[in-house]
Amino acid sequence: MSDVTPQTTGAGQGDDWSLFRNRQVPQMVRLDVALEHGAYQGLKKALAEYTPEQVTQIVIDASLLGRGGAGFPAGRKWSFIPKAPGQKYLTVNADESEPGTFSNRELMETDPHQLIEGIALCCYAVGISQAFIYIRGEYVYAADQLDRAIAEARAGGYLGPNILGSDYSLEVFVFRGAGAYICGEESALLESIEGNRPMPRSRPPFPAVVGLYGRPTVINNVETICNVPRIVFKGADWYKTLGTPTSPGTKVYSISGHVRRPGNYELPLGTTLRELIYEHAGGVPGDRAVKAVLPSGAAAPWIPGDQLDLPLDYDNPKKVGTILGSASVIVMDETVSIPHATLRLTEFFRHESCGKCTPCREGTMWLEKTMERICAGEGVPGDLDLLIDVCSKINGRVLCALGDFAVSPIQSSLKFFRHEYEALIPGLAPVREPELVAADK
C-alpha cells in the first residue's frame, strides 16, 4: 500500500519519504547534513512556484488531519486565520505530556530541520512572521537540538529576514515549559507563553481569531507540521496514496507497556492494532494475552483485548466508542489488575487538573478518593454507582477536555471489567463455595 517503512535509514533516497527516514543519520541537526538528506526542498519549491494560498490549498487537498489528538484538518485551520495584514502567530505544540506519548520527541531529536521547514511553510502559507515552538521543559535535549538547528537554518538563509532571497521573513523561538500536562491544551499553552498561570481559556473566541497576545494564532502539533514539507514537495495526490481515503498519510504510533519492542513505529494510517502489537512491537513478553489497550495514552476510552483487528485511523476507533487521539498505544497484559491501573490514570488527572473549573478540580479528587479505597479493599457497595455519578457530573461540564479525559478510563474499565472492581469490594465480591476457599489454602 505504501512506500513508507519505519525502520529505513539513509534518506531522501529513492522513494523513502517517511518522517523518520533520517532517524539513524548522525548529526542531522547540522544544516549541511540535513541539506544532504533533502531538507528544505519543499520550502524552495514553495517559494519558487507557489503563492501562500496555493500552499494552503495543497495541505487542504492532502486532507492532513491534526496529529495532536482531535484530528482537525490542518489546511482548514490555516484558512480560518483572517487574511488582513497585522501580527499573527504560529505556536507548535510540542508539550507532549500524555502518558505513553513520545513520538514528537523523537521527531524533534532526530530531524529538527524537518520541523523547522514545516514551520516555515505553514508561516509562508498563513502570512506569519513569528513562530513559537512550545516544548515541555523536560525535553532539554530536543530543545537544545532545535535551538541549534534554528541558529544554523537562520545563518543559512532558511529562516530570518528575506528567506532564500524572497520578501518573506520569519523568526522562530523555542519556548521551554516547566512541567505541566495542561500546557498541551492549546489555550493553556498560550497562557503559559504569555507568562500567566497556564489555565485554559473559555471559548469562543477561538485562537484563530483571538490567540497569542490577542492576535490570530495557528496551533498545530509537531507531527502535523512535520508532514507539511513532504506534502508540499511531493503533492497532495502522492500523499493520498498513503493511509486510507479518509485518513491519508502515515502516523507515528508510540507503543509502550507490555510489548517486547516498545518504541515509535511510523506506519500507514489504518494499520490494525494487531499488526502494530505483534508484527512491529514483537508481541507480549511471555506470550501472555492482551487484556486491554489504551489507544491514546491516558485520555481515550479503552479497547478490550478481543478487538485487536481494529484499524487505527481517524474513523474506525469512533465506531467502537473511542478515538485515535495521539496514537500512543499502551498495552496491558492479562496479569494487570484493572482497578489498580485505572487508579494510576485517575491519580494522573487529579494531579494535572489545573484547578480552574470546579467539576474537574473537585471531581477528579473524589474519583481518586473513591478509587483509592476500592483498590485498598475498603470500598463499599455504592462506590461503583458513585464513580459513574461523579463521572457524569464532570463529562461535558468543563472548560477543556482534561476533565472529559479523566472520566474515560473509569467509564471504560467499568464497562469491560466491572467484575474486577466487584471482586475488590467487600459485600460485592462473589460469594465463593467453601470447598474452593479451602482448596486455595
Add this chain to the structure above:
Amino acid sequence: MPLAPDTIAEIERIRAALPNTRSALLPALKAAQREQGWLPRETMAEVAERLDLDPNAAYMLATFYTMLHTEPVGHYHLEVCRSLPCYLLGCDAVIEALKERLGVELGEVSADGLFSVQIGECLGDCPHAPMMRVNDDYVGPLAPDTIGELLEILRARAGERVRGLAADPADGPPPNEGPLHYSNAIDARPLSTVRE
C-alpha cells in the same frame, strides 16, 4: 543570594527575544534556578523586579510548575516517573528502593545534599520504562537491584559535569556506565528497547 551577572545577561537576552516582557518570566525563573539550584523567595522577587513585574507573578508560576522548586533540592534531583507505562514495568519497586537507599521520603534531600527524589508523571521515555529524570537527563530502564550501584556511580561523578546546573556543557549527557543508562544519549536512537 543575588543573581550572577551571567544569569542577568541571559534574562536580558530572553527578554529582548520575546515580544512581551511577561513572557520572559518563566524562562527567566528557569535561568535563575539553573544558577541557584532552586528558587528562594528573594530570587523570585529579584527576577520579577528585573522584568518590572510584581513578585507575586513569579510566585504564581513557581508554585504551579513541577520543574520549578520553591524548596531546596539535591545536587542530583531525581524525578521518577510513575505513570501507567512505567507502572506496568515496575516503577513502584524502583521508587521504594530509591527511598530506602537514600534514607529519604519524597520531596526530601539526602543527608549529604547530593540527592532529592520526587515522583513525576510520564516524561515521554516509556520505551525505557521504568525511568527517571536526573537533572536534565533521562536514565532508564531502572531496576530495584541495580539502583544502589547506579547511585554510587552518580556519587562518584558528582564533581564532574552534571547537566542541569550552572556552567554545564549543553552537548548531551555524560557517558553511560554500568547500570547508568542515559536514554537521551545520541547512541540511544532509535528510541526503543528490546524486552523479553
